[in-house]
Amino acid sequence: MRLKHIFPLLLLTACTHGVPDSVQYLDSTPSIFPDYTDVTIPCNIAPLNFLIQEDGVRYVTILTSGSETVFIRGNHVKIPARKWERLLKNGVIRVQVQTLNNQKWSSYKPFTMTVSDDIDPYISYRVIMPSIESYERLSINQRDITSFKEKVIYSNQMVQDNENGQCINCHHYRNYTTDNMQFHARQYLGGTIMVIDGELKKVNLKTDSTISAGVYPAWHPTHDYIAYSTNKTHQSIRAINHNRVEVTDEESDLILYDIRKNAVSVIENDSSQFECFPAWSPDGRMLYFVSAHYDAPFDSRRKDMVFINSSEIKYDLYRKPFDPDTRTWGESELIYECSKEGKSATLPRVSPDGRWLLFSMAPYGVFHIWHRESDLWMMDLKDSSLRCAKELNSPEVESYHSWSSNGKWVIFSTRREDGAYTRLYIAHAEPDGTFSKPFALPQSDPEFNREFLYSFNIPEFMKEPVRISPRKFASFISGTEASRADYKPKRCK
């Protein structure tokens, strides 16, 4: 195998540097950025371009898969799309990096990229500076992950003026398709922007009986409902902690929005509980959510008290049965009382086969993107067994995550690269509930993640691109008053 690759190496280098005296074979794989060594990758992913971080004056990378071999010169390994497609067809890509340093060639231990199941071709995310309060330059973008094409879905800069800012967040799709989707526009010309069967709609989900408009959404997989949390959220800065920001709810509940009736009903509104982050089971008969117990009087000190006590507020995992046909709810069931173990769970997301529950967990709180200790955990819903998804985690934050529509992949946000800028990583979900080594969302420029001074958050898979143009969203948001949702009392069994 080695000899097979020395010949092309000689060919590549002989013309300028003569035949190398010898090649030193190293036992280690090369240091590359992003780290794509020994990863499992989708069969339809864009080229995994990388940067070789080893000293050298010349570099040769040889990618082999079946009978296909690709040679790339230089330390910026940018693989041509067509050649990459051919490499992907043969199962395992073997990558060998060779460097010339001090007139001596070194050949690093080859690493592999194992080609596996396909992945949804699109993702969407919010592009944001790792900000605290301001939100001048926000956009929700969609990326074709089979290539490097990225487009803006909507940007707040298309609507806000110099004095009236608009925040946008919580983009969400029904069953990974984009003719039913939503995101929130806050403050200026605000409302929840929905696409219902391709038609645009702007709704004000705040009613006199609920504490806020809808916040974190979960679109029902079979019926025209969206579960939301309602939150009174505040931010504060930690004076010196490595977790710079704290985001805490002063109150939070769960509501159900009936799209057809434009009506909101309460799911959970226990005043001593902070319920948040709803997520449906794939059959739509169970709503998973997190909830923290917090008893404090509703007075002027409440807001300050939640910050003072923030490290004591710990969220447990719950689920609640739901009959979508009759819109009736069963009793909530505590499925993991992590608060007893001094931990706090958020963002439960059920795998499309209904077997696994992936969530993030940190010592306290609900907004784990600001908690470095936050890791991803898996629960087997068959027997409620738990395991820390160590293979996904890093010493830095792992937070928002989402399953691909076939349940074979997860994408999650992490600050593992520098502790401040959120980046997106993808991992293959194995049938036994483990994951392959995660890899960074490929970028055309291997150094992109190092250079880019924005964060990506809320990664969501999509089977298709959003087809409504940014301009159409902007003119709709500018020109449409939000229709106020009605309030309907909830039904219980």
Added chain:
Amino acid sequence: MLFKLTPFFLAIILWCILVFKEQFYLKKVEDLSLFLFDWQFFLNSFKTPGGFLGLTGSFLTQFLHLPWLGALLWVTLLLVAYRYSVRALRIPDSLSPLALIPIALLIIGNMSLGYGIFIMREQDHFFVPVLGYMVSLVPIALIGRFKSVPGKAAFLTVWITAGYILTGIFAPAGALAAVLARLADSNSTRKESLTALVLTIVLIIMVPIVIYPAYTTYRMADSWHMGLPAISDESWSHAMRAPFQLALLCQILLAAVTPHLKSKELTSVKATAIQSAIYLSVIVITCGFWFRDENFHTELAMSDAVDRLDWQSVTDIYAQASNSHLKSDAKAYASRTAKITSAGSDDEIANIVDRYSTRFFEPTRTMVMYRDLALFKTDRALDEAFAMKDGGRQQKSRTQISMAYQSGKQLYLHYGLVNMCYRWCMEDIIEHGWNYSTLRYMTMYAIVTGEKTLADKHLCKLSKTLFYRKWARLQKGIVSNESQLAQTAPYDRILPMLCYDDRMSNDLGKPELHIISHFNGRQPGNATPDYDRAALLFAMRTQDIPKFWERLYYYISSNNVRNLPIPVQQAAILYSNLEKDGMELPYDKSVKDSYDAFTKYVNTHPIRTMEESMYPYSQKFGKSFYYYYYFIRNLKTY
């Protein structure tokens, strides 16, 4: 001949003023801008129409780092724009100074910004207008070369479309001037010119609309402002754009009028009179709109010295500003006191105070905070902070710019409130984009907090700049050699400040109040001498007597103090007398004497109103803590 050279003389004068009087303004404009030799930066510039001009503007702005060079480039461009307008607009020699009017407007546009520079949305604003103005002259010079109607139409279509994409509104404005010039020119046929005019107007309206879907970074309504400055205050934005819009309008008017002027012969006397009048008006108007505010310029100079960690210069600049007004202040105070003494009612006194408020030197809170920081860093704060003039003059600005945007990151970093430094770096870039200053402070923040990869990320950006790559190299050395950190400025004096316990905080955009409340908070278990010194300083600033005693105790314990600084002794003797049961300390004789003198003076000169007594008391006790305690009160921070 002399008049022909006048624009050159004016340019030299302008350059001198910029270099010698506005160097810190120019440096701040540069500090708040960014140009990176980086492909991603290049591509990002094209996210709005006018991106090419913005990129060129950012490239040139970096040379303001060396004010003489940046000013030279700007003045040269203005001169070229002037000469080029005379040629392109075919202004007769006798009336050539007319072309100075739009140039003067371009100067006014840049030099009247004042505090607006801290809240500009895009940071390429300094060079863009003059470059845009030059671009707008191009079609005036070129249109005559297209003889046929289709040729002209094709030229106008390409020019307006490509020009708008690359230079914003400047290229279309130039096209309008060009067709108006043709219309006014008797040599061209009226029908053809009218057709070109109609086409130009249609294109100016339609091109921004048609290409709008290709962009997602601005509102449709802003399409016709592309390339012009904007800030987060709508009415101020309009005012800021006005000089540049007027410059373009002037150009359009000149284009329409000059063909008629050509035929008119002026006598030399008349020409001289007209030229003199134009030059004079241009000079007077430019001077009139030039933003002149001593506090603003002092703040900029102090800020620059803080960035250079030249603490001695910070205090020197403050002292110089303060001392340069001693005579005029004395006059103003005396005159005001006399008027107040003879005033009958409180309303009358308030009126007098108001009228005199701008007639004597009073620092802004930013100046005071910079000064205290510098005194603290040179271990002189407790000795000298209360001996220097204090105050809380409002900014001379349409909108009060928060200290957080102006100096927040500097103050927070150097006092060790690191997460607040991070916060204001972030808020700043979200509102106003990345700049050299924020990149530097984000780097220093990451170095202090030990986040090496984050520091490297920002250093990598700075290493792609022309003037900060050396700084980036230096910092990279520090990042890779941790042992150096505690011995290297500014970290050697920041690290000891990080001894406090974590807590939730929100500064509500008011750094001064936040810093005071930080140091007046719970005493850290392992407070360092530096921390205790700062805590005592800010306890004295609050005029809170119990807090003073508490902090004094910690200060004495951790700093092993034998001789208390005089202002601290003054505070102690004053407070112990006010409280009766305060702490008795071994006061210096001079302190006892000064306190006796103060009490005697109070008995013989009772304080009727603060305003009335301020001057006589400041003359006698202005450098004492007693004066600070009684007369420096209710200052507004921002």
